[in-house]
Amino acid sequence: MNVSAATREVVAGEAAGLPPGGRVILDFDGRSVGVFNVAGRFFALNNRCPHSGGPLCLGPITGTALPTTEFKFVYGRQGSILRCAWHGWEFDIETGQALADPRYRAKTFPVTVENGNVVVHV
Numbered sequence: 118m119n120v121s122a123a124t125r126e127v128v129a130g131e132a133a134g135l136p137p138g139g140r141v142i143l144d145f146d147g148r149s150v151g152v153f154n155v156a157g158r159f160f161a162l163n164n165r166c167p168h169s170g171g172p173l174c175l176g177p178i179t180g181t182a183l184p185t186t187e188f189k190f191v192y193g194r195q196g197s198i199l200r201c202a203w204h205g206w207e208f209d210i211e212t213g214q215a216l217a218d219p220r221y222r223a224k225t226f227p228v229t230v231e232n233g234n235v236v237v238h239v
């Protein structure tokens with residue numbers, strides 16, 4: 118992964134300490150970033166919801182109702198969706214995209230694993 122030299126590296130901890138489904142919140146320099154392990158891949162999101170500024174990364178990690186062509190409820194993507202702690206909007210953890218409204222996207226940050234540590238580039 119290419120990461121600009123202008124970014125700051127923040128170590129989230131050992132990769133082994135953040136198993137699939139896990140999360141850690143990093144608070145530094147007045148900022149807050151959530152780091153997630155989704156099926157063995159790491160992602161980081163700004164802990165500020167683009168809807169109304171709520172603590173997005175403190176919400177439940179969940180799945181969502183999938184689009185269907187039939188009139189029935191199909192649940193999927195378990196573990197890859199973050200539901201905001203304030204109003205329940207759902208966001209794709211990998212992209213930060215709000216599922217219900219494409220105008221909203223949570224800020225994401227590149228994440229690498231270096232020497233066994235999860236490193237967020239902010």
Ligand code: FES
Pocket residue numbers: 166167168169170171172173201202203204205206
């Ligand atoms: S502040 Fe996150 S859904 Fe409203």
